[in-house]
Amino acid sequence: MKQKAASAIQCSTCRDHQYVVFNQKGKVQAEACKCVACEKCHGTGRIFGEDSDGISRIRICECADLAKKLKLFNNAGIPGKFVHEGLSNYEITPPRHRSLKDALTRSRTFIKEFVQMKGQYSQGLLFMGEPGLGKTHLAVSIIKELILKHGVECKFVDFFELLKDIRHGYGEDISESDFINPYVNVKVLVIDELAKGRNTDWELTILDHFISSRYNDDNKVTLVTTNFKDQLENEIGQHDKGNQRTGISNASTRYTLEEKIGPRIFSRLMEMCKKVNLQGKDFRQEQF
Ligand SMILES: [Zn+2]
Numbered sequence: 001m002k003q004k005a006a007s008a009i010q011c012s013t014c015r016d017h018q019y020v021v022f023n024q025k026g027k028v029q030a031e032a033c034k035c036v037a038c039e040k041c042h043g044t045g046r047i048f049g050e051d052s053d054g055i056s057r058i059r060i061c062e063c064a065d066l067a068k069k070l071k072l073f074n075n076a077g078i079p080g081k082f083v084h085e086g087l088s089n090y091e092i093t094p095p096r097h098r099s100l101k102d103a104l105t106r107s108r109t110f111i112k113e114f115v116q117m118k119g120q121y122s123q124g125l126l127f128m129g130e131p132g133l134g135k136t137h138l139a140v141s142i143i144k145e146l147i148l149k150h151g152v153e154c155k156f157v158d159f160f161e162l163l164k165d166i167r168h169g170y171g172e173d174i175s176e177s178d179f180i181n182p183y184v185n186v187k188v189l190v191i192d193e194l195a196k197g198r199n200t201d202w203e204l205t206i207l208d209h210f211i212s213s214r215y216n217d218d219n220k221v222t223l224v225t226t227n228f229k230d231q232l233e234n235e236i237g238q239h240d241k242g243n244q245r246t247g248i249s250n251a252s253t254r255y256t257l258e259e260k261i262g263p264r265i266f267s268r269l270m271e272m273c274k275k276v277n278l279q280g281k282d283f284r285q286e287q288f
């Protein structure tokens with residue numbers, strides 16, 4: 001082990017990951033590092049050549065695996081602000097609440113089990129807790145790793161943004177399913193900020209379609225983040241304290257997740273995902 005740690009990194013640009021990541025137009029993108037530029041196929045992933053029987057065929061180049069992973073990564077829709085986020089830089093040292101360490105462990109376990117079972121795995125994770133605890137950081141880190149290390153097709157969707165796109169689409173004759181299907185069909189999906197917004201009947205109908213389609217397919221895994229909890233704090237006193245501290249009464253302390261999305265969607269979600277509760281103080285507020 002020591003020897004391995006001591007071995008020098010060959011490429012300072014990618015630290016031997018073979019790719020570099022960057023934020024482009026608000027999305028995280030990746031490209032092959034210069035150190036792996038393939039001379040055999042010139043980056044196309046295909047080699048056209050004559051076999052021993054004299055017939056010309058197209059062969060898949062050995063670099064195609066990386067190219068496939070990068071393509072999946074660039075289609076995943078990961079928001080640009082998470083360009084450098086990963087499980088290795090998720091902050092858990094005290095005074096951070098110990099539930100965050102647990103959330104990190106469970107994220108790692110999820111990846112391990114998913115890979116061990118070769119994707120024949122349908123139980124996702126539901127990250128619940130106040131804003132600023134890094135729920136999206138964890139969910140994004142999971143799909144980054146599944147894509148770049150294991151070549152799994154994953155996508156990220158901000159459901160609130162998707163609803164906006166669908167609404168715009170009506171005016172341009174683009175059907176709902178054109179927007180929804182890429183997400184419904186993907187192997188691993190992150191739904192970020194579930195239950196954000198007003199949750200009108202129309203919004204809940206779309207959400208129901210979304211969740212039900214994935215629920216009915218044993219082969220799909222859904223990772224969800226939400227600011228809403230499954231139970232409200234019992235003591236009224238705690239509520240008051242909370243409201244005094246922030247000066248506002250936010251929706252996530254007034255409603256449960258079930259109240260926001262309805263019992264049917266909620267119960268399906270509970271079957272599809274294991275709950276991961278995050279507690280403690282907002283990272284971003286602490287910085288001020
Ligand atoms: Zn490199």
Ligand SMILES: [Zn+2]
Nearest residue numbers: 038041061063
């Ligand atoms: Zn190649």
